[in-house]
Amino acid sequence: MRTYVLRRLLQVIPLLLGISFVTFVLLQLAPGDYINTVAENPMISAERLDAMRREFGLDRPWYVQYGLYLKNIFLHFDFGESFARHQKVFVILREGLLNTLLLALAAAVVTWGLAIPLGVWAAVRQYSWLDKGLTVFGVIGLSIPEVLSGLLLLMLAARTGWLPVGGMHSLDYDQMDWVGKGIDLARHLALPALVVGLTPLAGRMRQMRGNLLDVLRLDYVTTARAKGLSENVVVFKHALRNAINPLITLFGYTLGSLVSGALIVEIIFAWPGLGRITYDALNARDQYLVLGSVLMASFVLVLGNLVADLLLAIADPRIAYD
Amino acid sequence: MTEPAPATVDALPPQSPWRLFWRQFRRSHLALAGGALLALFYTAALFAPFLAPYGQESMDRERFFHPPHHVRWIDTAGRFHPLGFIHPTRLVDLATLTWEEDRSQAVPIRLFVRGERYRMLGLVRSDLHLFGVDPPYRLFLLGADPSGRDVLSRVLYGSQVSLTVGLVGLAISFTIGLLLGGISGYLGGWIDTLIMRSTELLLSIPGLYLIIALRQVFPITLPSQQVYLAIVVVLAFIGWAGLARIIRGMVLSIRRQEYVAAAEALGMSRLRVIARHILPNTLSFVIVAATITIPSYILAEIVLSFLGVGVQEPAASWGNMLKQAQSPAAMRTMPWLLFVPGTAIFLTVMAFNFLGDGLRDALDPRKVMGGKS
Numbered sequence: 051m052r053t054y055v056l057r058r059l060l061q062v063i064p065l066l067l068g069i070s071f072v073t074f075v076l077l078q079l080a081p082g083d084y085i086n087t088v089a090e091n092p093m094i095s096a097e098r099l100d101a102m103r104r105e106f107g108l109d110r111p112w113y114v115q116y117g118l119y120l121k122n123i124f125l126h127f128d129f130g131e132s133f134a135r136h137q138k139v140f141v142i143l144r145e146g147l148l149n150t151l152l153l154a155l156a157a158a159v160v161t162w163g164l165a166i167p168l169g170v171w172a173a174v175r176q177y178s179w180l181d182k183g184l185t186v187f188g189v190i191g192l193s194i195p196e197v198l199s200g201l202l203l204l205m206l207a208a209r210t211g212w213l214p215v216g217g218m219h220s221l222d223y224d225q226m227d228w229v230g231k232g233i234d235l236a237r238h239l240a241l242p243a244l245v246v247g248l249t250p251l252a253g254r255m256r257q258m259r260g261n262l263l264d265v266l267r268l269d270y271v272t273t274a275r276a277k278g279l280s281e282n283v284v285v286f287k288h289a290l291r292n293a294i295n296p297l298i299t300l301f302g303y304t305l306g307s308l309v310s311g312a313l314i315v316e317i318i319f320a321w322p323g324l325g326r327i328t329y330d331a332l333n334a335r336d337q338y339l340v341l342g343s344v345l346m347a348s349f350v351l352v353l354g355n356l357v358a359d360l361l362l363a364i365a366d367p368r369i370a371y372d
Numbered sequence: 373m374t375e376p377a378p379a380t381v382d383a384l385p386p387q388s389p390w391r392l393f394w395r396q397f398r399r400s401h402l403a404l405a406g407g408a409l410l411a412l413f414y415t416a417a418l419f420a421p422f423l424a425p426y427g428q429e430s431m432d433r434e435r436f437f438h439p440p441h442h443v444r445w446i447d448t449a450g451r452f453h454p455l456g457f458i459h460p461t462r463l464v465d466l467a468t469l470t471w472e473e474d475r476s477q478a479v480p481i482r483l484f485v486r487g488e489r490y491r492m493l494g495l496v497r498s499d500l501h502l503f504g505v506d507p508p509y510r511l512f513l514l515g516a517d518p519s520g521r522d523v524l525s526r527v528l529y530g531s532q533v534s535l536t537v538g539l540v541g542l543a544i545s546f547t548i549g550l551l552l553g554g555i556s557g558y559l560g561g562w563i564d565t566l567i568m569r570s571t572e573l574l575l576s577i578p579g580l581y582l583i584i585a586l587r588q589v590f591p592i593t594l595p596s597q598q599v600y601l602a603i604v605v606v607l608a609f610i611g612w613a614g615l616a617r618i619i620r621g622m623v624l625s626i627r628r629q630e631y632v633a634a635a636e637a638l639g640m641s642r643l644r645v646i647a648r649h650i651l652p653n654t655l656s657f658v659i660v661a662a663t664i665t666i667p668s669y670i671l672a673e674i675v676l677s678f679l680g681v682g683v684q685e686p687a688a689s690w691g692n693m694l695k696q697a698q699s700p701a702a703m704r705t706m707p708w709l710l711f712v713p714g715t716a717i718f719l720t721v722m723a724f725n726f727l728g729d730g731l732r733d734a735l736d737p738r739k740v741m742g743g744k745s
Contacts, residue, residue, distance in 0.1 A: 068573045073585060080588040193722035195671050197678055198714050201697060205710060208703035215700070310578035314675055318698070328581060329679065332588050344585060347578045 051363070058356050065352060066345055071116070073344045077337055078112045084133045084335040106133055108337075119338065129345075130338030132331070139342040142327060147346055149218065150316070150323035153246060154308040156239050158301070160247025161254055166294070169258025174285055176263060188252035196311055200245045200318040207241060214238050216320035242319040246312050250304060254297065261293040295365045302358025306351030396734035403730020406723035413720060417531040421490035424525035425504040425511055429686040430488055432510055432520035435461075437469055440515040440708055447478040455481045460509055469705050479509045515708035517696055519686075523712050530688035530713070534677075535720065537600055538669030541607025545669075546662055549612035550654070553619025554646045558627055568620070571613035582610050583672055587681050596687040603673055603682060611669065615661065622654050656735040663728035667721040674717060690717055 085103050088094060103109045107118065122128040129139040172181045207213045214220065220234050265271065266289050274284045313325030320326070324343055331339035397403060416423055432438075443456040457480040459473035485504040491497050505511045514524040556567040574582070583606060590602040626632065627650060635645050676682030677691025678698075685692060690713045696702060697710035 065573065065576055068569075069577055072573065072577075076585055076589055081591050189722065189725065193667075193718055193725055195667075195674070195717065195721065197671070197675055197694060198717060201694060201710055201714070204698075205703045205707065208700060215703075306578055310580045313578075313580045313584075314678075317679065325580070329584060332584055335588075340585065344577060344581050347581050348576045351578055352576050 055356075055360065058359075062349070062352055062356075066349065067120075069348050070120070070341060070345055073341050074112070074116050074119070077335075077340060080335070082335060083108050084337060087333075087335050119341070129342045132336050132339040134331070134334045134336045134339070139338050142339065143324065143342050143346050146322065146324040146327040146343070147350070149321065150309060150312055150325065151350075153239065153242055153312050153316070153321060153323055154305070156243035157246035157308060157312070158304075160243055161251050162297075162301070164247075165251055165254035166258055166297070169255045170262055170285070170290065172255070173259045173262035173266070174281075181259075184255065188255055191248060191252040194249075196245055196249050197314050197318070199248060200242075200315050203241045203245060204318060213241055216318075218320075218322055238321075242312075242315045242321050245315050245318075246308065249311060250307070254300070257300070258293065258297060261296055262289060265289045265293045298365050299358050299362045302354045302356075302361055305354025305357075309347050309350050393734050397730055400730035400733060402726040403734075406726030406730070409719060409723040410727065413531060413716075413723075414535060416528060417535050419492065420528040420532055421492045422498070422500065423502050424522070424528040425485075425487065425501050425513075426522045426525045427488045427490060428521070428526050428529035428688045430521060430525075432516065434520070435463075435510060435512070435516055436518055436520035437706055438510075438512045438516035438520070439469070439471060439706075441512050442473070443481070443513070444478075448475060453478070453480050455483065455503070457481060458505065458509075458511060479505045479511075481505055481511060514712045515706070517693075517709060518702070518706075521686075523693075523708060526688040526693060527690070527712055527716055530683075530690045530693060531716065533596075533600065533683055533687070534670060534673055534690040534717075537603050537673045538607065538666055538671075541604045541672075542611065542662060542666055542669045544604065544608035545611035546615055546658060548608065549615030550619055550651055550658065551646075552612065553616035554623050554651050556616065557620035557623030558642065558646050558650060564620075567616065571617050574610060574613040575617075579610065580675065583607075583676065584679065584681065586610065587676060592681055593684060596683060599683055603676060606676075607669055607672055611665070615658070618657070618661075619651075619654055622657070623650055626650050626653050660728065660732045660735055663724060663731050666728075667724045670720065670724075671717075 083103075084106065085099050085108060088102065089099055100109075107115055119130060122130065127140075129143075131137065132139055132142055135142060168184060172184045175181055204215060207215045214237055216238075218235070218238050220226075220238075223231060223234055226234060262285075266285070271284060271289055274288045275281075279288075309324065312321075312323060313329070315321065316323040316326040317329055324347055328340060328343040328347070330336075331343060421427075438461065441458045441461075443458060444453075445456055446452055447457060457478045459475055460477050460479055461471040461473055464470050464472045481503055482505065483503050485501055485506070486499050487501045487504055489497065489499045503511075510516075510522070512522055512524075514522075514527070517523055517526065552567050556564045577585075586606045586609060587602070590598075590605075594602060623646075632645060632649055635649050640648075673682055673689065674691035674694065677689045678694045680692075680695060682691050683689035693713040694710065694717075697706070697713070702709045
């Protein structure tokens with residue numbers, strides 16, 4: 051098991067190298083660079099632009115730039131500096147990643163907090179009007195993309211004023227006590243988390259329902275019923291544990307799609323996460339910030355898959371990695 | 373001794389796979405409804421210039437942000453208008469965007485009116501529109517946008533891009549995926565390793581990050597035909613990896629079959645064996661996978677245009693129509709800007725989901741063999 055984890059972790063390094071290379075090449079293929087976006091400001095002279103280009107090392111051939119980039123990462127764990135923000139890429143991304151993970155976590159609470167009880171409910175009353183209703187609701191939910199549900203909730207917030215229409219903090223956030231800060235953050239988090247969380251809800255609910263129905267057909271459940279246990283004990287104590295197992299694994303696999311799905315929601319709700327940073331950096335041609343954020347997002351995805359594989363091994367003793 | 377009659381094998385007429393599929397598919401009403409709705413949408417996209425009362429770029433300088441017209445049937449004189457009519461409107465308050473109807477006049481909606489000239493399907497030149505009102509009045513059945521352009525016309529024109537760009541991207545992407553997956557599984561060796569490592573790389577970058585990074589390779593402002601191509605290339609580049617991995621797995625098991633050995637023994641070239649004998653066996657899976665994946669391709673274009681790096685104004689796409697709906701003013705006073713393209717997107721995705729489910733059930737060989745499911 052330990053060697054397996056170690057091998058998987060070591061495999062991440064060439065993978066991230068490959069991703070950084072592909073992203074770098076894409077950035078080089080793109081017409082123009084950061085200096086071109088600065089040059090749109092007529093106040094900056096041509097000499098100043100040339101000086102900036104030299105300062106950022108953009109005048110050198112791309113392979114030299116890429117080599118220096120890798121060298122700094124391996125020797126100093128330095129991911130370069132953002133051109134536009136004059137800040138270390140690592141510092142910017144650390145904050146962005148934390149915000150995205152906060153959003154993803156809140157979204158996961160929404161998804162699983164609803165999917166498990168609803169799935170169980172649908173399974174124990176299979177083919178009832180409730181089960182059918184949830185199925186219809188699921189199909190409708192599957193057909194509303196995040197960009198649409200995000201805009202709909204944004205419209206609701208804009209028209210009613212119940213919740214803030216974007217951002218992460220109110221203007222007077224700094225003057226609040228910690229309770230006020232917590233409430234303020236929760237109010238800003240509510241809508242984006244709802245959007246990211248509701249999208250996969252329908253699928254997870256169907257899986258939970260299917261898993262539980264499969265388990266309820268097994269012999270040991272019949273035995274438990276034959277012993278005279280109440281239906282509640284049979285379902286919640288005996289069947290549910292085994293039915294939830296596969297979902298634990300899914301949790302890890304969905305981490306990547308959470309990060310990806312959060313991107314559009316972060317842009318709609320002006321949530322200062324990794325996706326928004328990446329998008330702004332791409333528009334500004336902020337080379338090293340783009341590289342860093344794509345690497346960071348990919349790292350989260352790969353790590354999520356690894357955790358999922360490990361959880362699978364822990365949850366199911368029949369699987370053994372060597 | 374009376375033997376029990378042998379099972380009536382020959383009672384059923386000989387059935388081709390296609391008939392078996394159709395018999396199964398017909399049972400799924402939702403899939404049929406989805407298919408019918410999509411047929412309607414694609415037909416509408418094809419004839420958009422004729423169906424739309426106005427051109428996609430035609431602006432009305434007086435009636436921007438006009439709300440959807442209230443179509444009435446019986447006028448003040450008590451006369452019935454079979455096609456409906458509208459009252460001319462006048463802006464009374466710019467701040468709240470309140471429009472007032474002039475009840476004294478009725479502007480009837482007419483069929484086959486002459487309007488802007490257009491070219492349909494690149495061939496037919498005409499100025500005939502299915503319906504409209506006589507100028508100087510304008511008909512906004514689904515409202516107008518901030519530039520005074522008819523939202524209904526823009527949804528129709530936008531569907532030409534939004535409904536097709538995903539399909540073209542998917543077709544290219546799946547062809548690449550099929551071929552590379554087939555080659556990878558059939559040839560093995562270093563080619564297999566190379567292809568599989570590339571797919572791992574692509575699959576390790578979160579989808580939207582890759583899409584917007586790829587889009588940057590092309591200049592942001594391009595003529596609309598070139599934007600279309602750029603989006604197709606982006607979509608084709610990202611989608612093949614997942615499919616290639618599954619196809620490789622299927623090919624690994626198919627290549628051990630005897631008929632493949634027979635084809636090889638007959639001296640067929642390896643590419644021909646892949647294309648003629650191995651890949652067709654993955655076809656039913658590929659059809660289902662494609663139908664289920666189409667919505668995500670369509671959505672990719674919508675997201676790109678929504679972010680402002682896809683189809684550019686003044687050309688319409690469902691994505692850049694959503695972008696218009698995002699402004700605070702539109703959110704508060706012009707809900708139709710969100711609801712009209714939003715409904716179109718929702719219905720399209722749902723129709724593809726229903727169709728995909730139906731196809732999956734109908735093409736599942738176990739179900740076909742077992743008859744009833």
